[in-house]
Amino acid sequence: MTQDQPLLAVQEALKQCFPVVEEQQGLWQSALSDCQPLLLSLSNLAEQLQAAQNLRFEDVPPLRAFPDLKERLRRKQLWAGDTVLDKLEERLTALLKVRDTVSSHVERVLQTYEQHADTIGMDGVLQASVVSPSVADMLEWLQDIERHYRNSYLKRKCLLSSIQWGDLANIQALPKAWDRISEDEHQTLVQGFCPEVLLPVSTQGRSFCLRLKHHLLCEVCLDYSGRVASLI
Protein backbone atom coordinates (compact mmCIF):
# COMPACT_ATOMS: atom_id res chain seq x y z
CA MET A 1 0.00 0.00 0.00
CA THR A 2 2.08 2.85 -1.31
CA GLN A 3 0.01 5.63 0.28
CA ASP A 4 0.95 4.17 3.66
CA GLN A 5 4.68 4.37 2.87
CA PRO A 6 5.13 7.94 4.16
CA LEU A 7 3.30 7.05 7.39
CA LEU A 8 5.42 3.92 7.75
CA ALA A 9 8.56 5.98 7.25
CA VAL A 10 7.59 8.28 10.11
CA GLN A 11 6.63 5.34 12.32
CA GLU A 12 9.95 3.69 11.50
CA ALA A 13 11.81 6.86 12.49
CA LEU A 14 9.88 6.90 15.76
CA LYS A 15 10.69 3.24 16.39
CA GLN A 16 14.38 3.99 16.00
CA CYS A 17 14.25 7.06 18.20
CA PHE A 18 12.61 5.67 21.33
CA PRO A 19 15.29 3.04 22.08
CA VAL A 20 17.90 5.79 21.87
CA VAL A 21 15.88 7.89 24.31
CA GLU A 22 15.67 4.92 26.65
CA GLU A 23 19.42 4.44 26.57
CA GLN A 24 20.07 8.13 27.11
CA GLN A 25 17.64 8.18 30.02
CA GLY A 26 19.77 5.50 31.69
CA LEU A 27 22.91 7.59 31.18
CA TRP A 28 21.14 10.68 32.49
CA GLN A 29 20.01 8.93 35.66
CA SER A 30 23.48 7.51 36.21
CA ALA A 31 25.13 10.94 35.87
CA LEU A 32 22.52 12.51 38.18
CA SER A 33 22.99 9.90 40.86
CA ASP A 34 26.78 10.39 40.70
CA CYS A 35 26.28 14.09 41.44
CA GLN A 36 24.56 13.63 44.81
CA PRO A 37 27.54 12.30 46.78
CA LEU A 38 29.80 14.91 45.14
CA LEU A 39 27.49 17.71 46.21
CA LEU A 40 27.42 16.29 49.73
CA SER A 41 31.24 16.29 49.74
CA LEU A 42 31.26 19.92 48.68
CA SER A 43 28.72 20.78 51.33
CA ASN A 44 30.85 19.07 54.00
CA LEU A 45 33.95 20.89 52.80
CA ALA A 46 32.10 24.19 52.98
CA GLU A 47 31.15 23.39 56.56
CA GLN A 48 34.80 22.65 57.38
CA LEU A 49 35.96 25.85 55.70
CA GLN A 50 33.37 27.81 57.67
CA ALA A 51 34.42 26.22 60.97
CA ALA A 52 38.10 27.03 60.30
CA GLN A 53 37.17 30.60 59.32
CA ASN A 54 35.22 31.07 62.54
CA LEU A 55 38.08 29.71 64.66
CA ARG A 56 40.73 32.01 66.06
CA PHE A 57 43.77 29.74 65.84
CA GLU A 58 45.90 32.05 67.97
CA ASP A 59 43.43 31.64 70.86
CA VAL A 60 43.91 27.87 70.92
CA PRO A 61 47.08 27.19 72.95
CA PRO A 62 47.85 23.73 71.48
CA LEU A 63 47.75 25.21 67.97
CA ARG A 64 50.19 28.04 68.67
CA ALA A 65 53.03 25.70 67.78
CA PHE A 66 51.72 25.72 64.19
CA PRO A 67 51.75 29.37 63.07
CA ASP A 68 51.10 28.63 59.39
CA LEU A 69 48.40 26.04 60.04
CA LYS A 70 45.33 28.12 59.21
CA GLU A 71 46.57 29.00 55.74
CA ARG A 72 47.84 25.48 55.03
CA LEU A 73 44.56 23.92 56.09
CA ARG A 74 42.55 26.28 53.92
CA ARG A 75 44.77 25.54 50.94
CA LYS A 76 44.28 21.79 51.33
CA GLN A 77 40.53 22.17 51.81
CA LEU A 78 40.21 24.28 48.66
CA TRP A 79 42.39 21.83 46.76
CA ALA A 80 40.06 18.99 47.82
CA GLY A 81 37.10 21.15 46.80
CA ASP A 82 38.55 21.80 43.36
CA THR A 83 39.00 18.06 42.89
CA VAL A 84 35.29 17.53 43.62
CA LEU A 85 34.36 20.39 41.28
CA ASP A 86 36.34 18.75 38.47
CA LYS A 87 34.37 15.55 38.97
CA LEU A 88 31.09 17.51 38.96
CA GLU A 89 32.18 19.14 35.71
CA GLU A 90 32.65 15.69 34.20
CA ARG A 91 29.13 14.66 35.24
CA LEU A 92 27.73 17.88 33.80
CA THR A 93 29.46 17.06 30.53
CA ALA A 94 27.75 13.66 30.57
CA LEU A 95 24.36 15.36 31.08
CA LEU A 96 25.11 17.70 28.20
CA LYS A 97 25.93 14.76 25.97
CA VAL A 98 22.57 13.17 26.77
CA ARG A 99 20.79 16.41 26.01
CA ASP A 100 22.53 16.78 22.68
CA THR A 101 22.04 13.14 21.66
CA VAL A 102 18.31 13.25 22.41
CA SER A 103 17.98 16.61 20.62
CA SER A 104 19.68 15.35 17.49
CA HIS A 105 17.57 12.17 17.30
CA VAL A 106 14.33 14.03 17.90
CA GLU A 107 15.38 16.53 15.25
CA ARG A 108 15.85 13.67 12.79
CA VAL A 109 12.36 12.29 13.50
CA LEU A 110 10.81 15.72 13.05
CA GLN A 111 12.64 16.18 9.77
CA THR A 112 11.30 12.84 8.53
CA TYR A 113 7.81 13.89 9.54
CA GLU A 114 8.14 17.26 7.81
CA GLN A 115 9.21 15.54 4.59
CA HIS A 116 6.05 13.43 4.54
CA ALA A 117 3.61 15.69 6.39
CA ASP A 118 1.65 16.76 3.30
CA THR A 119 1.34 13.19 2.01
CA ILE A 120 0.29 11.72 5.34
CA GLY A 121 -2.26 14.43 5.90
CA MET A 122 -3.95 15.48 9.11
CA ASP A 123 -6.09 12.32 9.35
CA GLY A 124 -3.09 10.04 9.11
CA VAL A 125 -1.16 11.98 11.72
CA LEU A 126 -4.03 12.14 14.19
CA GLN A 127 -5.20 8.57 13.71
CA ALA A 128 -4.86 6.52 16.87
CA SER A 129 -5.97 2.99 17.61
CA VAL A 130 -6.26 0.69 20.62
CA VAL A 131 -2.84 -0.69 19.88
CA SER A 132 -1.07 2.45 18.77
CA PRO A 133 -1.17 6.13 19.67
CA SER A 134 -1.20 8.68 16.90
CA VAL A 135 1.95 9.94 15.25
CA ALA A 136 1.03 13.39 16.53
CA ASP A 137 1.00 12.16 20.11
CA MET A 138 4.32 10.38 19.76
CA LEU A 139 5.92 13.43 18.17
CA GLU A 140 4.61 15.58 20.95
CA TRP A 141 6.05 13.24 23.58
CA LEU A 142 9.42 13.30 21.91
CA GLN A 143 9.41 17.06 21.88
CA ASP A 144 8.40 17.12 25.54
CA ILE A 145 11.21 14.72 26.38
CA GLU A 146 13.70 16.85 24.48
CA ARG A 147 12.49 20.01 26.20
CA HIS A 148 12.72 18.30 29.58
CA TYR A 149 16.38 17.42 29.12
CA ARG A 150 17.16 20.88 27.81
CA ASN A 151 15.53 22.66 30.76
CA SER A 152 16.86 20.24 33.34
CA TYR A 153 20.41 20.62 32.07
CA LEU A 154 20.15 24.42 32.09
CA LYS A 155 18.86 24.53 35.66
CA ARG A 156 21.58 22.20 36.92
CA LYS A 157 24.32 24.00 35.05
CA CYS A 158 23.09 27.29 36.44
CA LEU A 159 23.15 25.89 39.97
CA LEU A 160 26.68 24.55 39.66
CA SER A 161 27.88 27.80 38.06
CA SER A 162 26.78 29.64 41.20
CA ILE A 163 29.41 27.80 43.28
CA GLN A 164 31.93 30.23 44.71
CA TRP A 165 34.26 29.53 47.63
CA GLY A 166 33.43 33.01 48.90
CA ASP A 167 29.82 31.97 49.50
CA LEU A 168 30.05 28.96 51.80
CA ALA A 169 26.38 29.09 52.83
CA ASN A 170 25.35 28.64 49.21
CA ILE A 171 27.64 25.62 48.83
CA GLN A 172 26.27 24.07 52.02
CA ALA A 173 22.75 24.41 50.58
CA LEU A 174 23.68 22.75 47.26
CA PRO A 175 22.43 19.20 47.94
CA LYS A 176 18.96 20.48 48.88
CA ALA A 177 18.87 22.86 45.90
CA TRP A 178 19.80 20.00 43.58
CA ASP A 179 17.05 17.78 44.97
CA ARG A 180 14.57 20.63 44.63
CA ILE A 181 15.21 20.73 40.87
CA SER A 182 14.31 17.04 40.61
CA GLU A 183 11.23 17.49 42.78
CA ASP A 184 10.01 20.44 40.69
CA GLU A 185 10.53 18.44 37.52
CA HIS A 186 8.53 15.57 38.93
CA GLN A 187 5.64 17.90 39.78
CA THR A 188 5.62 19.37 36.26
CA LEU A 189 5.68 16.00 34.61
CA VAL A 190 2.97 14.43 36.73
CA GLN A 191 0.64 17.34 35.99
CA GLY A 192 1.48 17.77 32.34
CA PHE A 193 1.80 14.31 30.85
CA CYS A 194 -0.54 11.61 29.74
CA PRO A 195 -1.03 8.40 31.72
CA GLU A 196 0.47 5.05 30.80
CA VAL A 197 -0.17 3.94 27.24
CA LEU A 198 0.65 0.71 25.55
CA LEU A 199 2.02 1.14 22.08
CA PRO A 200 2.71 -2.09 20.25
CA VAL A 201 4.61 -1.45 17.04
CA SER A 202 6.09 -4.20 14.94
CA THR A 203 9.79 -4.52 14.35
CA GLN A 204 10.60 -7.87 12.84
CA GLY A 205 9.16 -9.81 15.76
CA ARG A 206 11.66 -8.36 18.31
CA SER A 207 10.10 -7.27 21.55
CA PHE A 208 11.10 -3.86 22.79
CA CYS A 209 9.81 -2.02 25.78
CA LEU A 210 10.55 1.55 26.66
CA ARG A 211 9.69 2.48 30.21
CA LEU A 212 10.53 5.97 31.29
CA LYS A 213 10.34 6.54 35.03
CA HIS A 214 7.07 8.15 36.12
CA HIS A 215 8.68 10.76 38.28
CA LEU A 216 10.53 12.08 35.25
CA LEU A 217 8.20 11.42 32.34
CA CYS A 218 4.95 9.61 31.90
CA GLU A 219 5.23 5.86 31.59
CA VAL A 220 5.31 5.10 27.92
CA CYS A 221 5.53 1.45 27.13
CA LEU A 222 6.32 0.51 23.58
CA ASP A 223 5.82 -3.18 23.04
CA TYR A 224 7.10 -4.09 19.61
CA SER A 225 5.35 -7.25 18.50
CA GLY A 226 3.74 -8.66 15.39
CA ARG A 227 0.35 -7.18 16.24
CA VAL A 228 0.65 -3.81 14.48
CA ALA A 229 2.04 -5.38 11.29
CA SER A 230 -1.39 -6.83 10.72
CA LEU A 231 -3.02 -3.44 11.29
CA ILE A 232 -0.80 -1.46 8.88
Next chain:
Amino acid sequence: MGGVLWILPGAVEDFAHTEGGSWSRRIIRLVSSESAPVRSATEQIKDVEGSRDSPGWLFWLPLSDSRITSPCREKEIPAYFSTTFGPGNALGSITPRKPVLSVSARKIKDNAADWHNLILKWENLNDTGFATANNIANLKISLWSEDKTELQSSSPACGEKAGRTLPEYSKELEMLCEELQTTFNALAKIQTKMEKLSSTTKGICELENYHYGHERQRPPLFHTWPTAQFYEVSRKLSDMYRKELLLKRTITEELAHAADRDLTLSYLSMWLHQPYVETDSRLLLESMLLETGHRAL
Protein backbone atom coordinates in the same frame (compact mmCIF):
# COMPACT_ATOMS: atom_id res chain seq x y z
CA MET B 1 102.48 -26.39 31.55
CA GLY B 2 103.30 -26.85 35.13
CA GLY B 3 101.80 -25.99 38.45
CA VAL B 4 98.30 -25.06 39.36
CA LEU B 5 96.86 -21.61 39.12
CA TRP B 6 95.06 -20.53 42.24
CA ILE B 7 92.38 -17.88 42.36
CA LEU B 8 92.36 -15.94 45.58
CA PRO B 9 89.17 -13.99 45.91
CA GLY B 10 89.72 -10.53 47.38
CA ALA B 11 87.39 -8.02 48.96
CA VAL B 12 83.93 -7.76 47.52
CA GLU B 13 83.51 -4.65 45.41
CA ASP B 14 79.91 -5.04 44.54
CA PHE B 15 76.87 -7.28 44.61
CA ALA B 16 74.46 -7.97 41.83
CA HIS B 17 71.31 -9.95 41.42
CA THR B 18 70.41 -11.23 37.99
CA GLU B 19 68.23 -13.94 36.58
CA GLY B 20 71.21 -16.24 36.63
CA GLY B 21 71.67 -15.85 40.36
CA SER B 22 73.61 -13.72 42.79
CA TRP B 23 77.09 -12.54 42.02
CA SER B 24 79.85 -10.85 43.85
CA ARG B 25 82.29 -8.69 42.07
CA ARG B 26 85.68 -8.74 43.53
CA ILE B 27 89.33 -8.43 42.80
CA ILE B 28 91.06 -11.75 42.45
CA ARG B 29 94.65 -12.53 42.64
CA LEU B 30 96.29 -15.26 40.74
CA VAL B 31 98.92 -17.28 42.40
CA SER B 32 100.91 -19.98 40.78
CA SER B 33 102.20 -22.84 42.85
CA GLU B 34 105.12 -23.20 40.54
CA SER B 35 107.63 -20.65 39.59
CA ALA B 36 107.23 -21.52 35.93
CA PRO B 37 104.77 -19.43 34.06
CA VAL B 38 101.39 -21.07 33.76
CA ARG B 39 99.42 -20.47 30.65
CA SER B 40 96.00 -21.07 32.04
CA ALA B 41 92.85 -19.49 30.82
CA THR B 42 93.17 -16.91 33.51
CA GLU B 43 96.68 -16.08 32.45
CA GLN B 44 95.30 -15.43 29.01
CA ILE B 45 92.85 -13.00 30.47
CA LYS B 46 95.68 -11.27 32.22
CA ASP B 47 97.47 -10.81 28.96
CA VAL B 48 94.40 -9.27 27.39
CA GLU B 49 93.59 -6.93 30.21
CA GLY B 50 96.92 -5.77 31.41
CA SER B 51 98.72 -6.11 34.67
CA ARG B 52 97.44 -7.78 37.71
CA ASP B 53 97.15 -4.56 39.52
CA SER B 54 94.93 -2.98 36.93
CA PRO B 55 91.18 -2.62 37.49
CA GLY B 56 90.78 -5.36 34.94
CA TRP B 57 91.08 -7.91 37.68
CA LEU B 58 87.50 -7.48 38.66
CA PHE B 59 85.35 -10.47 37.96
CA TRP B 60 81.88 -11.61 38.67
CA LEU B 61 81.92 -14.79 40.65
CA PRO B 62 78.96 -16.88 41.83
CA LEU B 63 78.01 -15.77 45.30
CA SER B 64 76.28 -18.99 46.15
CA ASP B 65 79.44 -20.99 45.69
CA SER B 66 80.75 -21.60 49.19
CA ARG B 67 84.27 -22.00 47.87
CA ILE B 68 84.35 -18.34 47.03
CA THR B 69 85.72 -17.40 50.38
CA SER B 70 88.70 -19.61 50.14
CA PRO B 71 91.34 -20.10 47.52
CA CYS B 72 90.37 -22.62 44.93
CA ARG B 73 91.47 -23.92 41.64
CA GLU B 74 90.59 -21.87 38.69
CA LYS B 75 89.01 -24.79 36.94
CA GLU B 76 86.67 -25.45 39.86
CA ILE B 77 84.94 -22.08 39.70
CA PRO B 78 83.26 -20.84 36.61
CA ALA B 79 84.42 -17.26 36.49
CA TYR B 80 82.26 -14.80 34.66
CA PHE B 81 83.59 -11.57 33.39
CA SER B 82 82.26 -8.22 34.31
CA THR B 83 80.08 -6.67 31.65
CA THR B 84 82.71 -4.05 31.07
CA PHE B 85 84.85 -6.58 29.25
CA GLY B 86 82.07 -7.52 26.91
CA PRO B 87 81.42 -10.82 25.16
CA GLY B 88 84.54 -10.62 23.05
CA ASN B 89 87.01 -11.46 25.79
CA ALA B 90 89.68 -14.11 25.57
CA LEU B 91 87.70 -16.85 27.14
CA GLY B 92 84.38 -15.96 25.61
CA SER B 93 82.81 -16.21 29.03
CA ILE B 94 79.18 -15.59 29.68
CA THR B 95 78.26 -12.08 30.71
CA PRO B 96 75.17 -11.44 32.78
CA ARG B 97 72.18 -11.15 30.47
CA LYS B 98 70.61 -8.12 32.14
CA PRO B 99 72.41 -4.91 33.11
CA VAL B 100 72.96 -5.21 36.84
CA LEU B 101 72.55 -2.41 39.32
CA SER B 102 75.37 -1.37 41.56
CA VAL B 103 74.91 -1.77 45.28
CA SER B 104 74.05 1.92 45.62
CA ALA B 105 71.53 1.85 42.83
CA ARG B 106 69.93 -1.29 44.22
CA LYS B 107 69.63 0.36 47.63
CA ILE B 108 68.13 3.54 46.14
CA LYS B 109 65.68 1.48 44.12
CA ASP B 110 64.64 -0.50 47.19
CA ASN B 111 64.28 2.75 49.13
CA ALA B 112 61.94 4.14 46.48
CA ALA B 113 59.75 1.03 46.79
CA ASP B 114 59.84 1.38 50.57
CA TRP B 115 58.74 5.01 50.30
CA HIS B 116 55.77 3.96 48.23
CA ASN B 117 54.77 1.25 50.69
CA LEU B 118 55.21 3.48 53.74
CA ILE B 119 53.13 6.29 52.26
CA LEU B 120 50.41 3.80 51.34
CA LYS B 121 50.37 2.46 54.92
CA TRP B 122 50.30 6.02 56.25
CA GLU B 123 47.26 6.86 54.10
CA ASN B 124 45.40 3.76 55.29
CA LEU B 125 46.12 4.64 58.91
CA ASN B 126 45.04 8.20 58.20
CA ASP B 127 41.68 6.91 57.03
CA THR B 128 41.32 4.64 60.07
CA GLY B 129 42.26 7.51 62.36
CA PHE B 130 39.77 9.80 60.67
CA ALA B 131 36.93 7.32 61.24
CA THR B 132 37.81 7.18 64.95
CA ALA B 133 38.22 10.97 65.19
CA ASN B 134 34.87 11.39 63.45
CA ASN B 135 33.23 9.14 66.04
CA ILE B 136 34.80 11.16 68.83
CA ALA B 137 33.52 14.39 67.27
CA ASN B 138 30.01 12.99 66.79
CA LEU B 139 29.95 11.80 70.38
CA LYS B 140 30.95 15.22 71.63
CA ILE B 141 28.42 16.96 69.41
CA SER B 142 25.62 14.66 70.55
CA LEU B 143 26.67 15.27 74.18
CA TRP B 144 26.43 19.02 73.62
CA SER B 145 23.02 18.81 71.99
CA GLU B 146 21.72 16.60 74.78
CA ASP B 147 22.99 19.08 77.34
CA LYS B 148 21.19 21.79 75.43
CA THR B 149 17.95 19.79 75.37
CA GLU B 150 18.12 19.17 79.08
CA LEU B 151 18.79 22.85 79.76
CA GLN B 152 15.87 23.93 77.59
CA SER B 153 13.44 21.49 79.13
CA SER B 154 12.88 21.30 82.84
CA SER B 155 10.97 18.02 82.59
CA PRO B 156 12.74 15.09 84.22
CA ALA B 157 11.04 12.73 81.77
CA CYS B 158 12.87 14.46 78.98
CA GLY B 159 16.16 13.71 80.65
CA GLU B 160 15.32 10.01 80.89
CA LYS B 161 14.50 9.88 77.21
CA ALA B 162 17.78 11.62 76.36
CA GLY B 163 19.56 8.31 75.69
CA ARG B 164 22.82 7.27 77.22
CA THR B 165 24.09 8.41 80.56
CA LEU B 166 27.18 10.52 81.07
CA PRO B 167 29.28 7.61 82.37
CA GLU B 168 28.37 5.61 79.26
CA TYR B 169 29.49 8.49 77.08
CA SER B 170 32.71 8.84 79.04
CA LYS B 171 33.48 5.15 78.68
CA GLU B 172 32.89 5.22 74.95
CA LEU B 173 34.90 8.41 74.55
CA GLU B 174 37.78 6.88 76.48
CA MET B 175 37.69 3.81 74.25
CA LEU B 176 37.72 5.92 71.09
CA CYS B 177 40.58 8.04 72.39
CA GLU B 178 42.62 4.90 73.06
CA GLU B 179 41.85 3.73 69.54
CA LEU B 180 43.06 7.03 68.14
CA GLN B 181 46.22 6.82 70.24
CA THR B 182 46.91 3.33 68.86
CA THR B 183 46.58 4.65 65.31
CA PHE B 184 48.83 7.56 66.15
CA ASN B 185 51.48 5.19 67.53
CA ALA B 186 51.41 3.21 64.29
CA LEU B 187 51.82 6.45 62.31
CA ALA B 188 54.79 7.38 64.47
CA LYS B 189 56.46 4.05 63.67
CA ILE B 190 56.03 4.71 59.98
CA GLN B 191 57.51 8.17 60.30
CA THR B 192 60.55 6.69 62.07
CA LYS B 193 61.05 4.33 59.12
CA MET B 194 60.77 7.29 56.76
CA GLU B 195 63.56 9.05 58.68
CA LYS B 196 65.66 5.93 58.33
CA LEU B 197 65.14 5.83 54.57
CA SER B 198 66.23 9.43 54.35
CA SER B 199 69.29 8.72 56.43
CA THR B 200 70.27 5.69 54.31
CA THR B 201 69.98 7.75 51.16
CA LYS B 202 72.21 10.39 52.71
CA GLY B 203 74.76 7.69 53.43
CA ILE B 204 74.77 6.64 49.79
CA CYS B 205 75.31 10.24 48.70
CA GLU B 206 78.22 10.60 51.10
CA LEU B 207 79.73 7.37 49.81
CA GLU B 208 79.49 8.70 46.30
CA ASN B 209 81.08 11.99 47.34
CA TYR B 210 83.94 10.06 48.90
CA HIS B 211 84.40 7.96 45.80
CA TYR B 212 84.30 10.82 43.30
CA GLY B 213 85.86 13.52 45.45
CA HIS B 214 85.73 16.89 43.70
CA GLU B 215 84.87 15.38 40.37
CA ARG B 216 81.66 16.93 39.19
CA GLN B 217 80.92 14.63 36.31
CA ARG B 218 79.18 11.67 37.85
CA PRO B 219 77.16 9.17 35.86
CA PRO B 220 73.52 8.98 37.03
CA LEU B 221 72.56 5.79 38.78
CA PHE B 222 69.45 5.38 36.63
CA HIS B 223 68.30 7.81 33.93
CA THR B 224 68.92 11.47 34.70
CA TRP B 225 68.80 12.11 38.45
CA PRO B 226 72.03 12.91 40.24
CA THR B 227 72.26 10.78 43.39
CA ALA B 228 71.85 13.90 45.55
CA GLN B 229 68.35 14.36 44.13
CA PHE B 230 67.20 11.12 45.72
CA TYR B 231 68.27 12.49 49.08
CA GLU B 232 66.54 15.82 48.41
CA VAL B 233 63.27 14.06 47.66
CA SER B 234 63.63 11.73 50.66
CA ARG B 235 64.40 14.68 52.91
CA LYS B 236 61.40 16.69 51.65
CA LEU B 237 59.01 13.78 52.14
CA SER B 238 60.46 12.94 55.52
CA ASP B 239 60.08 16.54 56.72
CA MET B 240 56.48 16.72 55.52
CA TYR B 241 55.47 13.62 57.42
CA ARG B 242 57.43 14.63 60.51
CA LYS B 243 55.54 17.94 60.72
CA GLU B 244 52.27 16.19 59.99
CA LEU B 245 52.94 13.74 62.80
CA LEU B 246 53.44 16.65 65.23
CA LEU B 247 50.04 18.01 64.25
CA LYS B 248 48.43 14.61 64.56
CA ARG B 249 49.89 14.24 68.04
CA THR B 250 48.21 17.51 69.05
CA ILE B 251 44.89 16.40 67.55
CA THR B 252 45.09 13.02 69.30
CA GLU B 253 45.66 14.74 72.64
CA GLU B 254 43.21 17.60 72.21
CA LEU B 255 40.23 16.42 70.15
CA ALA B 256 38.27 14.98 73.05
CA HIS B 257 38.80 18.23 74.99
CA ALA B 258 37.76 20.63 72.24
CA ALA B 259 35.51 23.30 73.70
CA ASP B 260 33.25 24.02 70.76
CA ARG B 261 31.94 22.74 67.47
CA ASP B 262 34.18 24.90 65.28
CA LEU B 263 37.34 23.65 66.99
CA THR B 264 36.14 20.04 66.88
CA LEU B 265 35.33 20.26 63.18
CA SER B 266 38.64 21.99 62.50
CA TYR B 267 40.60 19.24 64.27
CA LEU B 268 38.74 16.67 62.15
CA SER B 269 39.48 18.62 59.01
CA MET B 270 43.17 18.93 59.94
CA TRP B 271 43.44 15.17 60.44
CA LEU B 272 41.72 14.42 57.14
CA HIS B 273 43.41 16.95 54.87
CA GLN B 274 46.92 16.74 56.36
CA PRO B 275 48.01 20.35 55.90
CA TYR B 276 51.73 19.55 56.17
CA VAL B 277 51.72 16.87 53.49
CA GLU B 278 52.14 19.11 50.46
CA THR B 279 50.06 18.52 47.35
CA ASP B 280 53.22 17.78 45.37
CA SER B 281 54.21 14.87 47.61
CA ARG B 282 52.50 12.41 45.26
CA LEU B 283 54.39 13.91 42.34
CA LEU B 284 57.71 13.61 44.18
CA LEU B 285 57.06 9.96 44.96
CA GLU B 286 55.91 9.10 41.46
CA SER B 287 58.89 10.81 39.85
CA MET B 288 61.22 8.82 42.11
CA LEU B 289 59.44 5.59 41.18
CA LEU B 290 59.71 6.51 37.51
CA GLU B 291 63.42 7.30 37.77
CA THR B 292 64.23 4.05 39.54
CA GLY B 293 62.25 1.96 37.06
CA HIS B 294 59.37 0.95 39.35
CA ARG B 295 57.04 2.72 36.94
CA ALA B 296 57.29 2.27 33.19
CA LEU B 297 58.53 5.27 31.24
